[in-house]
Amino acid sequence: MKKKILIFTASPRKDGNSAILALEAARAARQAGASVEVINLARLRINPCRACDRCREKGPGKCVQKDDMQKLYPKLIEAEGLILAHPVYWFSINAQTKLFVDRWYALGGDEYTCFRNKKIGLILTYADRDVFSSGGINALRAYQDIFNYLGAEIIGAVYTSAAGQGQVRKQAGRLEEARALGRKLAS
Numbered sequence: 001m002k003k004k005i006l007i008f009t010a011s012p013r014k015d016g017n018s019a020i021l022a023l024e025a026a027r028a029a030r031q032a033g034a035s036v037e038v039i040n041l042a043r044l045r046i047n048p049c050r051a052c053d054r055c056r057e058k059g060p061g062k063c064v065q066k067d068d069m070q071k072l073y074p075k076l077i078e079a080e081g082l083i084l085a086h087p088v089y090w091f092s093i094n095a096q097t098k099l100f101v102d103r104w105y106a107l108g109g110d111e112y113t114c115f116r117n118k119k120i121g122l123i124l125t126y127a128d129r130d131v132f133s134s135g136g137i138n139a140l141r142a143y144q145d146i147f148n149y150l151g152a153e154i155i156g157a158v159y160t161s162a163a164g165q166g167q168v169r170k171q172a173g174r175l176e177e178a179r180a181l182g183r184k185l186a187s
Ligand SMILES: Cc1cc2nc3c(=O)[nH]c(=O)nc-3n(C[C@H](O)[C@H](O)[C@H](O)COP(=O)(O)O)c2cc1C
Pocket: 011, 012, 013, 015, 016, 017, 018, 019, 086, 087, 088, 089, 090, 091, 092, 125, 126, 127, 128, 129, 133, 134, 135, 161, 162, 163, 164, 165, 166
């Protein structure tokens, strides 16, 4: 059986560095035999969680909000591996990704069982010189807590400074790291 991998990008700009790395990971994962879908969160309509707790009555993935999350819940439940790939905004997770992650709350009615043992890859890009000054470290720390809580395993993270659109294409080492992440997720 082919491994099912979902890759979420979240840069609102064309030729985003985080998306370039994500596409490298996707290509490598496909070559390694996985079934891979890449979804750009920045193009979807994802509302904030309303904390109405109706999902706790209706069951996992049954959110009352009729937006694009309805399509994503079944895919999320099915996937064996996920990659979250996004730019660092204001020293942390960008809003496009955070809205999506907040809505995972609707998968928690049965203690988030669908996340258990999922494999997770992370891809972060930022403009500042390193993972500390950019705030990328805050996003990584948040993901440590989030996936530990959910019982999922972070298997790798690729992060780099790349400010201008498409600039990461010149970073051969990072492109290879992204491909290695894709292969690892597929294995
Ligand atoms: C709203 C906004 C906030 C940003 N905040 C940060 C930041 O806190 N730290 C940083 O190093 N870069 C910051 N940046 C720069 C982006 O993270 C950087 O350009 C990144 O490479 C963009 O990734 P992308 O090409 O995938 O869109 C910010 C950019 C924007 C538009």
